[in-house]
Amino acid sequence: MAWRYFQVELGRARAAQAELAAFLRRTDGPLAVWAPVLGFASNTALVLLPPDHRTDVLGAPGVVGGEAHDLEPTLRPTAAEPPPAGGIYVHNWFTVDAEGADEFVRLSGEAWPDFETRFEARIYGLFLAAESEADLAAGQRRLLLMTRYRDLGEWQKSRDPTTDAWATFLRRRELTRVSLARACALIP
Template identity: 35%
Template sequence: MSTDPVFHWARIAAPGKNFAALGKLIEETTLPALERQGGRRWALANGLFGLWNHEVILLTTWPGGAKPDEYLSGELPVGAAVMESYEFVATARPTDTSPLSKPGVYVHRLFGVDSANVERFVELSEEAWRTFETASEYQSEPQGLFRQVDHSETGGLMLLVTWYDRLESWERSRTPPPEAAENFRERALITTRSVAYATRLLGTNPAVRGMGAG
């Protein structure tokens, strides 16, 4: 059994409650209950785009061998449900389980990657980050790159969580330095599908620039 910490990613919905009300209940009741089972908060975030306004993303860390799906499902606020969830282990980042805290925008990207290509996906990401996160046109820093605990031979998922100071930086980063762009192009060739959620940590920066009415 692996002793690596497990990062449990869950998209949680509560129709009839907005994300602020749902997040408050999770902070007040769910997270303390999970802590008693060994789970720790890594990120609790609402969507800027990609999520319904009654959804949040909760990412918790657990010791290897824990049962986060079971614990979370039993400790959700009344009316809330897990819409999708996955168990991951860290690859290149992070190197510890310290929770995210920096104000800004966090983009969660799920990638379909066959197990035979996981190592190359990580290598390409690390190579790209050397110029991607030092570019002067925007502010960005990958926070975590994860693979599923039980990564299936075909179509297993990887998770990338990247911090940006604001949405404008995310938009500008779509044109990264040439060296990073080349690595990202090769990475795309071994990606079978992907989806992105732009979020901000609940309780931080309520007026992120770039979050307009449109």
């Protein structure tokens, strides 16, 4: 069974993200709800549901629109454990050539040990999105990488091109058509 990831648009209520998180926690419970920090509209919330949890996030109070994605974990996470609190999370959507998806995952796993040793960062998960008809027609696959950083300064620091991880990430970039990274924070 696939994990579910939602990017939802909320109404104008000042505490809309916190209210959504509280509502969802009263249901069968999300693994995580994030609020925007950088790159998302201010009325956005992001929700991750583990397998077998089918909460109607798009029908939740305060939600006025959004989209859902079915995801399969690749190398991480290995269990349905919530992401650690604190710091910021960067959600990076990658669009890659379909035939390069396995290599993209392999290269990611090769780079993570050096990356996580050098920086105050931890990869929570790398997920492969279910193929849409548009993906099939374009010969592409989409992946979602969720990385926790101490803060945005640590994210900037991790752009260091002199590391072994960066050299591997450059090889991974050759497989990438589009990358869209945006920052958010877990709602406690």
